[in-house]
Amino acid sequence: MINLVYNEMLKIVRKKRLFIIAAIVAVLVSLFTYAQLKQIETIRERIGTTDWRTQLQQQIIDTQNRLNSTGISEEWKKFLKIRLQQQQYYLDNDINPMAPGAPTFMRMFIENSIELFLPLLVMVIAADLVSSEASGGTIKLLLTRPVKRWKILMSKYIAMILSTSFIVFSVAILSYAISGIVFGYGGWNLPLLTGFSIQGEELNTAAVHLIPQWKYLLIEFGLAFFVSLVVGTLTFMLSVLIRSTAAVMGIMLAALISGAILSSMVSSWESAKYLFMVNLRLTSYISGMAPPIDGMTLSFSMMVLATWALVALIVSFYVFTKRDVY
Template sequence: MRKMINLVRNENMKLAHHLSTWIMMGILVLLVVAAGLLTRFTGTQAPKSDWKADITVQNQELKKSLAEPGMSKKDKDSITNNLQTNEYRLKNDIQPVQGNSLWGFVEGNSMLITLIALFAIVMGGGIVANEFSGGTIKLLLIRPSKRWKILLSKYISVIGYTLLMLLLLLIVSFLLGGILFSFKGSATPFLTNSSGVVTEVNMIAHMMSIYGLQCINLLMMVTLAFMISSVFRNSSMAIGIGVFLLTIAPGITRLISMKYTWAKYILFANTDLTQYANGQPLVEGMTMRFSIIVLIAYFVIFNVISYIGFTKRDIVA
């Protein structure tokens, strides 16, 4: 156990000594600050005080839409849920989250998790391959530690770095959101609607769930890039394929799912678990349990291939 801790510490020290590590974290913080300043000082309207009138008008529109013939059951359920949630808001005086508020700012910055995924792919795609290209892999393998432990320590280090960036995004967004938009209203609950039952959820728990569900995509993309790096020992290939899949694959999967039900077995049809929170799975019949099983299967396959690629191949002198 102590050897593993030392190996992970060694990998963390390597990451800490790379200038790119700090540049990535700096870019993330700067983007959060820029987003906050733009939202606060570029003419964005203040939260509307007469939000109840707006919701009343919205409810009238929803009722009209609900009365239209030929509507699918999926759309009808979605409209009904929105209507029930709005009526609950009016009855219990719970204002919706505004974009230029503390929680609205924190939730809006969850889009930057895609950027974190990009940075994680860069780190995961290079942490193994760069050892081979730089020739330092020989120094690493002459240690008494087994190869799989060395590989695992690198994987743990990359995952830790990714989670650190995610935590940094959450903390900076919360503090800056409170400074720019006030911490007033931070106790406002988030409303969920499950089968017609509206429930109040603590907003902190809601934000943690949003960021937590996004971690699934981060974990799978890092694991994929790590696998390619371990097998092909080429950081450019690992990063290139990882970035391509991150940006293009979800859209292609969505197009395939419109025509073929087997699309539900594709990795990128299951990485976004928020589809179940919204009640709109990509393919009809998909469930949270199904997606978790598929993700576990891909996770095991990726790591087994990484293990074989790193431990079974000879190191060329």
């Protein structure tokens, strides 16, 4: 089995996939770092102070103004109200949620990439794991070895898990290393609030407590890893079912993007919460953002994702071990 996994990893590495992904991450992190830097400068100029309390107060006033303006949707209003309460809570408890530093940037980066960017990277690896063997014809050589078919597929699945780990890990390392050049490498122990839960329009702060940023990051990256695995498994299934890598990527891309769009407009379509793509923003539950559909919780989303992944895994193995190869 170790030999088989070694083979699969060798192929992934020699196709230069991991290298390309690391390069994409590095470029994007640099871009975001620059954007973040510009944003901080702008805020500083506008408010004319570097004091975060003043900044936060300004933000609260901004949010209130937007709330009072006419013509904004009910959903958006709800979201703003929750935001407002959260910002107020930070202010009241003397916590700077935006304290600069590489760890804060990492947090921002993972929260924004968990829904689309990270799944896309995983998809690039998982999409051609099986389909490229089928379209290249090498599947015939692979399946005529004295190795059972499920073992071959299992080695590919393990390779997918390893690559996903590599991707999440490299996102963490690169976002820390690159943003640190600008923002400094400190801030691991910054206390952050978590435990928000949302009931209707109210932000329930009863369970809110402080945890150091490193712990917070650990949780968020854990969730990001989980999401990546689920997306990887779904892509893996498509890769087994479809010969064309391009088609696999197309379908997966459509699903992921539709998820991002749906999240902002499905609040009245309740059964949409069983779709995997609206459940990808797991980090929102930690930072206390309103979920796309009422009644969704962290454990609910994780259950939905896990179920999708499990079904995909069963389908992959069933089809791969049974089907005729032409």
